[in-house]
Amino acid sequence: MTADTHRLSACPGCAEPVEPADLYCGACGLNLASAAVPEADTPTVALRTRDDAPPAAAAPGRTGARPSADGGAEPTTDGYVLQPPAPRAADPRASVAAPAAPRGADGKACVACRAGRVDGDGYCENCGHAQPRERDHMEQESGPVAAVSDRGLRHHRNEDAFALATASLPDGTPVSVAVVCDGVSSATRPDEASAAASRTAADTLREALPRGTHPQTAMHEAILAAARAVDALAGEPAGAREHAAQQNAPACTLVSAVVADGLLVVGWVGDSRAYWVPDDRSAPARLTEDDSWAAQMVAAGLMSEAQAYADERAHAITGWLGADAYELEPHTASFKPDRPGVVVVCTDGLWNYAEAAEQMAEILPADAAARPLHSARVLVGHALDGGGHDNVTVALVPFPGPGTGAGSG
Template identity: 70%
Template structure:
């Protein structure tokens, strides 16, 4: 097998300035490929250290397209559209290929809403690592130079569908977003509207949790939107939607994992689910796991309420009278779930409940990435803006921001649904 010619020893790495040993072909500190470093010249470098460009030969074509890393989305304020991949490409001219004088420090976390380098770029643009700005990105979304996983589109998602909205965020500690959601609006046989929101949280200890949550949210949402116009009762439709989501997640167990799935176990894909259907006179919730739904009245004259009961170790301890709620949720075992969707689940037990509120308000459907920072219904109500029913996307942004400000230890996803469902044509479409 042919070998690349050996590069003459350099005193320091041109990328990170780490001292080099004779015969080094790669930098031991940053992994820089020394075989591509051109011979040093006595004239000025391509990019002066003060940032001013000096005359030089044109940069290599593959170095001209770099992915932008926009600032994180604001937690509150007017809705900010998520940037589409490739629209914020870095158009500054980098130094000649192989030489870096401006290599940024390795980030501890990637900025939110960064475009997904795995998505094919428009007009043949090359996918370049957002961390080192030098390496190409392979098909699995990893840099071939420094090995960093690239930001994904799912790191931050926002959607407003008429009067219902949702926001999902990777959080500040996780390397990917394993939550997902689906929203929709249906017309019942009597012509009245029905709003649908489903939120799913992938189980991190299982394989492919991000795929599981997406499959479940999509299947449940499609099932509800198909059944409600046919006259199915919303509570029965919710039960069948959870069953459909379970089948969708179970089907993933027979599919091979990607080459980059390095889980040290073989647990089947799994996730939790919580959903709601809101009509002009009825509020239905359904769930499996520890994702939750809260009721927050608009006038705040009556107390808010949590509409779901967790399938978790903590909930079992409280139900058995062995611990108080405060003691149970302070225990390190609190979030060990006892029910989930997936082929490894002991038995599928969909929970559903229906309510008839006597006043307007909103339903907050969320993963534990939010309710960890607003666990009691009263705490959740304090964070929900007073105009949540008419500005659902703003409300979802505020709630996600609350979780991030609190530490963002987990993925966080929240959907906001007004009650009663407004007539067709109303809302924020």
């Protein structure tokens, strides 16, 4: 097969730019080879299906570390690099995204063949092609807080999740909450784990704070509740498709931020992070410490930071939510910033492209506090422009929250 597979510069289905060597549109999954007018002597190309994909990485042993939540900076073990899901290879539980072009009153037209009807599981009844899913790209605003999550450019599904909430303290002071989770790709049903953890943690915080529970105590309780929600998934019966992989329990990382009455509280397990970026960009800081192999080596004085993060084991996580986690140790910390700013809560799909706090401050728009949703989109775009090797999720929480002071320092 030559590099000149087709001569399209944009996808006929969704108008997204495509490269000459692309077999499928990365946005909608359209088969570009069939959409383009082939040369007279173009040979038939056998596409690799899931059955032909290389075997997944072996399940990690109980050494106290898992592979990184995304499976590495450039995941290749699932056989989906730069390829759309093969028919019936995608998760049938995922819901269909926004409607494609309507096909009469019956339902939706397939994004691949444009002729078949999409069934309730999200597959074309004509060609069997998996349709875009709702979680491929998600955006939400809740009061002053906003979040954006994207599948990225190399994963076949989005295993990140987020949940936003607003509440009030007993005296009526408003509270802003953001929770971001990253599913562990080497585990079973990582997308369900991240969704359950983020939803449960946000709900727990929303219920605890109005009762007068101190935000840091509420954060600790929320992480424990999220862990129980993920643990419960391991006890649910799995379908035959997943039965063989059940030895790796559902798992995810979690990071959360609460802004309440001049107080900033963060909580985390794993390697998802929270950053503090003042409006004046003075002294930005990372607020969390990774539960990872590299961080442990540096903390123990066994390696320099440069040496540790250059090692292939650097991103293996040593803490996560899941039934096979050793001993859950939720981390919480509270701060009283003396100036306004924004808390960036994100997965490694973003911070891999802006790891240092100064780098995060540089790419965050100056008006992030006033336009959090727009700014979250900008940060996700930065990750995609950098290669989009992983799912990317970011939530922005302005500080101080509405109706509060800036803190006493």
